[in-house]
Amino acid sequence: MNHSLRLLLLLLCLQLAADEVIGITRGDFPSDFVFGAGTSSYQYEGGVAEDGRTPSIWDTFVHEGRTRDKSTGDVASDGYHKYKEDAKLMTDVGIEAYRFSISWSRILPNGRGAVNPKGLIYYKNFINEIVKRGIRLHVNLHHLDLPQILQDEYGGWLSPNIVDDFKEYADICFKEFGDQVSHWTTIVEPNVYALGGYDSGIFAPARCSYPFGRTNCTAGNSTTEPYIAVHNMLLAHAKVVNLYRTKYQDNQNGQIGMNFYSFWVYPTSNSSDDIEAAQRVFDFQFGWVLNPVVFGDYPKIMKKIAGSKLPNFTSSQSNLLRGSYDFIGLNHYSSAFVSDNSDILKESLRDFTSDMAARLGTSSNSSASTQFDPSHVVLDPIGLQKMLEYLKQNYGDPPLYVEENGYCFGANISTAVNDTARVDALSDYIKATLEAIRSGVNAKGYFAWSFIDVFEYLNGYKSSCGLYHVDFADELRPRTPKLSARWYSNFLKSDSKAVGIIERSDLQHMFRLSQ
Template sequence: MSNFLFIQLLLISLAGLGVCNGEKYSRDDFPPNFVFGSGTSAYQVEGATNEDGRTPSIWDTFAHAGRAGGATGDIACDHYNKYKEDVKLMADMGLEAYRFSISWSRLIPNGRGPVNPKGLQFYNNLINELLSYGIQPHVSLFNFDLPQALEDEYGGWVSQKIVRDFTVYADVCFREFGDRVQYWSTVNEPNVYLIGGYDAGDTPPQRCSPPFGKINCTRGNSSIEPYMAAHHILLAHASTVKLYRKNYQEKQHGFIGLCIYTFFYIPFTDSKEDALATQRANDFLIGWFLDPLIFGDYPRIMKENAGSRIPSFTKAESKLVKGAFDFIGVIHYMAIHVSDKSSNLALKHRDYNADSATTLVDIDLLTSLEVSITPWTLEGVLEYLKQVYGNPPIFIYENGQRMLHNSSVEDTPRVKYMEAYIEGVLNAMRNGSNTRGYFTWSFLDAFELFDAFESSFGLYYVDIEDPDLKRYPKLSAHWYSDFLKGKTVGSDPEGLGEFDRNVLFTSK
């Protein structure tokens, strides 16, 4: 089937999926073993960056260079010291699972070598606290925070040395925590991490080269480093999965996967050129990682457009990577329209974004505060993964609404967003999607990558002006709690008016 025809058929098939229009549903409409949770990541909530032996990561360096408006995660939400309070809030809400990441430089300060006892104790304490309330831990090993020591020593992910160091780090985590953690993801949204960190240079570790970088590039190569780093991430991931399956999985009965960022791409016009551009965009964002994991090699169009700049898998590497997952983690917020720009391919010196030969338009997350509520786009992503990649087990590990960070807890737009997207997940599952869990982003108002605490996704407001960083439940926390405890939702799509009034009245 041609790419053009496939995109057309996919869009047509979506017209037949369930339409999210406020139909009633409840927790009981999902399978009992389906899990609902929320998540954070280490640098965004832990704080205590200079406490108990932790050393800087590349995210520390990025923040201290002023890339988040002068703010840093040095304190963040102080989850390091307030984890018991936070887990109690999760339990009171009825949260079934909590996804968090481990700070590599807190656990192994030099990136390799001796384990930090204090870091080990913290994660043991956090896991035990979660389990004491029956909350399932889901752990990510890497979320934008490579130890700065490894970046300084050999360039981090651009060097194949990282494969061994990451695998050894993962081995420590499996050995120390795997008796209680059953769900592991290796690298969080590597596609976005690489585009931002190695092509545009506007996220850690800020590597890029003129004229492609969006900042003043002082190191890196936008033409080749995104592909090099991606190759090493895939090899590190596959090496880690091999280790886990060989030494731990049978005894610990756990599962391991990789998490990817997804847009739902839509052709900007009904032209054949834009349909083909949409398929290229999918290949360059999703296929970059899923094609190797499912089929053992990069997408054909990537190899054609990038040429010798994209590494080739050896037969042994292809065999190692293919099938190296138990589930795929999906991160999704919105749709993007795609327009053909194949003239980019004529550039003499290309970067990653030029290789995709597309233009992405109407990016809500970058041009407006709140994301449009279009839950059929998440259905579309799940349908795409079902049709193209054989319907792998999926956990939706991030989905949420961006809003201004302020003291108002009346986050009705977030409630509407969650209500619609959870219904979208239910529709996708009824259409055959192999989705196993849904996690909101985020549990707390976390330190966000570009604007720190200017915006927020949290179910709980964190008062960063309060020395005690007091937490306050938002309307969304109450709504999610009611849903998790069995209340039927989705019957008031326009205003959630009675719910608003009841919660705000009883909260005062």
């Protein structure tokens, strides 16, 4: 069967299913709610040594063989060369917005100073290709890939010097690209960035100290560095938001916000100790970032337990931080069970995770984890609804964007393409987002992770997270639509009279017919 006939048959099957199955639709969401998908620079682009780009800390990390499958992002999804093809795929799916990040070291090879004109050209071409298709841009300034040169020079996020360097980089991005960007996110997942990069060492720059690190870290201090890194990220965020608001926002009419990694937390039991432990997780994991941005200071429990390890904000820094957001973005995938571990506070040597005094596990009966690990979680769509409602209740009803959500599993092409489990997960999490909106949450957008398969920071190419499969064994990196891409497309193109959620069995049947 030729490609055109297969496509026609698929579209016909989608419409027939839409007439017969009852579910929610795109039209059930507010008109200003946006649906999209995303990638990030190091995970997507490749071209790591092309046209003036210099290494980031992730280039160094992967070439030291630290990823689980010993892979690198040297080519990744080859977005540096295939962005036009991918922009067309975005149109095919019908996404309304695309979320991506800019490579700092592609724009400023020295971390500051001279701008790389070829880096500017790439992003301008990339942006123009997407915008001309009517797709809105949500751009992250920094998604874990710090220029290695700044890490070498003064320790990157461990030094206050980075605040002004990040502001200079952001200024260039606002000036060069801001007219076409609707939403800016300053820094992605400061909480995970600090824990993975400066406590356990499972992320670049792989800093940790005995007995807390789980990789072969050669330098670091797990007891203090996570606090210092996030402190400087917050100060840099506040400076950049102030810059945007005073210099660019009135003319460019965009919005700017902060992102954090979230997961819902259930106490393992109804004991007061486990309930208090769950609240400590909220304060340490999320309040660590959100309280300063919303209220101007860290949570009281963090200040009490961490003591002098937690840096203080001056009054002027606190004022600059307070309210430094137009929206809050969360990367949310799952939930965890929590039990009390307050006895660990008797120990004199503690890292950030020990200070939190809680164990995270995958179930109420599972062996608990003493180190935070995003993989120790369970799929739980109702947890996303609870998280959105928690943010509304505790942080002043901010505009919220689910900036990452999805489901990743093995990269074998036969199971990766016929990804019914991902369809189920996306469907259920989107339903949960709608329920949060119906309960009064000011949710403004949902972005699937990822638009196409990319290099995954934890698992390299062993995990398949995209709506499109990428054959990383083929130097041409061909893209193949997965079942989830077809489902998402149907949902996005649905209206109040058509059905957006199609049963999994119908999708499987349509998928087989289209092959």
